[in-house]
Amino acid sequence: MDITGRLERFFSQRRIFFFAVVIALLAALPAFGFSRYIMRICIVISIYSMLTLALNLVAGYTGQLSMGNGGFYAIGAYTATLLMINAGLSFWSSLVVAAAFAGISGFLLGLPTLRLKGSYLTIVTLGFGEIVRMILMNWDTVTNGTLGVRNIPLPSLFGVSLSFTNHGLYYLALVLTALVSVFCALVINSKVGRAFIAIREDEIAAQMMGIKTVRYKVLAFVLSATISGIAGAFYAPMVGYIDPNSFTFDISSQIISMAILGGLGTMRGMYFGAAALIVFPEVSRFLMDYRFVIYGLILVLMMRFRPQGLLGWRTRLPYRFGKVLERQLAAEGSLPPLL
Amino acid sequence: MPLLHIKDISLSFGGLKAVDSVNIRVDEGEIVSLIGPNGAGKTTVFNILTGIYTVDSGEIFFEGNAIQNKIPQDIVEAGIARTFQNIRLFRNMRVIENVLIGSHIREPYNFFQAVFRTRRFRDSERENTLKAVRLLREVGLLARTHDYAANLPYGEQRKLEIARALATGAKLILLDEPAAGMNPQESEELLRFILSLRGRGYTILMIEHDMSVVMNISDRIYVLDYGKLISEGLPRQVANDPKVIEAYLGGVPDAAENNRA
Numbered sequence: 001m002d003i004t005g006r007l008e009r010f011f012s013q014r015r016i017f018f019f020a021v022v023i024a025l026l027a028a029l030p031a032f033g034f035s036r037y038i039m040r041i042c043i044v045i046s047i048y049s050m051l052t053l054a055l056n057l058v059a060g061y062t063g064q065l066s067m068g069n070g071g072f073y074a075i076g077a078y079t080a081t082l083l084m085i086n087a088g089l090s091f092w093s094s095l096v097v098a099a100a101f102a103g104i105s106g107f108l109l110g111l112p113t114l115r116l117k118g119s120y121l122t123i124v125t126l127g128f129g130e131i132v133r134m135i136l137m138n139w140d141t142v143t144n145g146t147l148g149v150r151n152i153p154l155p156s157l158f159g160v161s162l163s164f165t166n167h168g169l170y171y172l173a174l175v176l177t178a179l180v181s182v183f184c185a186l187v188i189n190s191k192v193g194r195a196f197i198a199i200r201e202d203e204i205a206a207q208m209m210g211i212k213t214v215r216y217k218v219l220a221f222v223l224s225a226t227i228s229g230i231a232g233a234f235y236a237p238m239v240g241y242i243d244p245n246s247f248t249f250d251i252s253s254q255i256i257s258m259a260i261l262g263g264l265g266t267m268r269g270m271y272f273g274a275a276a277l278i279v280f281p282e283v284s285r286f287l288m289d290y291r292f293v294i295y296g297l298i299l300v301l302m303m304r305f306r307p308q309g310l311l312g313w314r315t316r317l318p319y320r321f322g323k324v325l326e327r328q329l330a331a332e333g334s335l336p337p338l339l
Numbered sequence: 340m341p342l343l344h345i346k347d348i349s350l351s352f353g354g355l356k357a358v359d360s361v362n363i364r365v366d367e368g369e370i371v372s373l374i375g376p377n378g379a380g381k382t383t384v385f386n387i388l389t390g391i392y393t394v395d396s397g398e399i400f401f402e403g404n405a406i407q408n409k410i411p412q413d414i415v416e417a418g419i420a421r422t423f424q425n426i427r428l429f430r431n432m433r434v435i436e437n438v439l440i441g442s443h444i445r446e447p448y449n450f451f452q453a454v455f456r457t458r459r460f461r462d463s464e465r466e467n468t469l470k471a472v473r474l475l476r477e478v479g480l481l482a483r484t485h486d487y488a489a490n491l492p493y494g495e496q497r498k499l500e501i502a503r504a505l506a507t508g509a510k511l512i513l514l515d516e517p518a519a520g521m522n523p524q525e526s527e528e529l530l531r532f533i534l535s536l537r538g539r540g541y542t543i544l545m546i547e548h549d550m551s552v553v554m555n556i557s558d559r560i561y562v563l564d565y566g567k568l569i570s571e572g573l574p575r576q577v578a579n580d581p582k583v584i585e586a587y588l589g590g591v592p593d594a595a596e597n598n599r600a
Binding site: 187192204319 | 389391411412415416420421423427428429430431432433435436439440441443444446448450453454456460464465468469472473475476481482484485486487503507
């Protein structure tokens with residue numbers, strides 16, 4: 001067995017322990033007394049983890065490359081902000097409405113465009129991201145145009161405002177990322193996730209197995225848009241100020257770079273990609289303008305030598321039947337032998 | 340009542356009559372072969388049957404219900420599943436997952452029930468996975484359950500493709516050149532496998548070029564050439580039909596030319 005296979009087995013056998021350690025470390029992070037700058041980077045990493053997990057549903061599992069996820073992120077951010085400021089809604093209700101609204105826009109975009117294939121779809125989604133930004137810029141009466149919206153209130157819970165100082169924002173980011181992660185894992189490990197992957201692997205064969213491919217592609221799009229909307233709705237109060245230029249095409253392309261670097265079609269790769277591409281520009285500040293040359297070089301080298309992404313291997317672990325089923329199979333003598 | 344009754348179907352691509360008034364009937368429990376030279380329209384018939392193409396005219400009845408021009412998903416639900424000439428497995432999915440995709444339409448839970456892991460979800464998943472493993476055992480792929488489809492040798496990939504079609508719960512299995520690219524031993528094994536499928540109550544309509552397979556297991560044979568049925572009957576009758584011999588080997592030069600003009 002090769003090295004990744006061994007590592008996987010090592011971690012898999014102790015997964016509850018490692019899981020607990022990671023959760024404990026993340027929960028205890030504020031106690032280490034890091035600066036506000038470091039904590040902010042951690043929050044940004046978790047926002048981008050949500051965004052890459054969202055992209056992963058569409059591009060990683062379903063195999064439809066969307067370059068418009070920045071648009072859903074913007075819709076989430078603006079919807080939440082305007083609801084909080086103009087309608088006086090709480091952060092929590094705004095978050096729910098923003099997620100729903102982003103999901104609906106995903107549905108409306110997905111319905112006509114998902115009949116397109118490959119690069120045609122990509123171009124349309126790219127256009128969508130730009131259209132969203134143009135609307136935000138020019139619909140002055142609602143979005144305040146290029147001036148943006150300032151003084152976005154912080155979320156508050158039981159009368160306590162969640163800020164950088166009391167680490168409320170950090171914990172909120174953590175909880176949202178955890179919820180999104182669990183959600184993605186539940187979706188992937190069901191017939192829905194299998195249908196997504198089947199569409200990526202061979203759309204015609206998937207259709208011939210009775211999978212309603214357009215419906216599942218639209219579903220993947222809606223889920224992706226909803227999660228991106230949640231990330232946006234959290235981002236706006238975190239920074240306190242948004243304008244249309246916070247949501248340029250750079251966001252969409254950065255999400256894609258992260259997902260590809262980590263390994264599309266895996267969840268581990270999403271956290272890794274987000275962390276790597278957020279931290280890299282920060283630690284390489286001494287390189288000044290050259291850092292984006294290096295950044296580009298890393299991506300090019302990766303595409304050359306590891307196109308599946310750094311953590312993008314297919315798992316060697318056995319398929320999980322679950323205890324009940326394993327007992328049942330063993331009882332009738334048809335428990336499949338491990339590889 | 341035949342299980343499948345194709346009545347007078349025609350389909351043209353522009354000026355080309357790809358399928359021209361074809362009639363085929365398949366009774367329950369039969370193995371029926373569709374043969375003919377390359378480009379005769381055999382795969383087109385399959386594509387019509389599975390809803391990829393719509394017919395210009397004619398009707399198709401499956402268990403007495405008209406199924407012509409239905410979408411592929413409805414045809415699978417009606418009970419027809421197929422394999423492909425060039426294997427189309429989900430290569431980066433496991434063997435068991437490929438079979439589970441086959442039973443996708445037999446999973447009665449919806450999206451929200453999946454996310455909340457309701458009882459219906461768990462029961463349905465457990466039952467389908469159990470059935471999938473049993474099916475893999477029956478077709479002799481149990482040892483490969485955990486492996487990825489892409490890692491299987493050719494013969495086993497063919498078997499997996501058939502297993503995936505069986506998992507849909509279909510009664511009629513359409514096999515598009517199952518023995519293509521197989522050596523004599525492999526096609527011998529495939530032959531036994533297909534016979535065992537009939538033994539378990541499946542009905543099979545297959546396209547095949549390997550005459551040792553076709554002549555040995557078919558109950559009846561239809562021969563297609565240039566979109567038209569030129570012969571049908573028992574294997575022995577078809578093998579001795581001059582029109583079939585001519586279509587395959589070419590007949591008297593003039594006659595052949597007239598046919599192709």
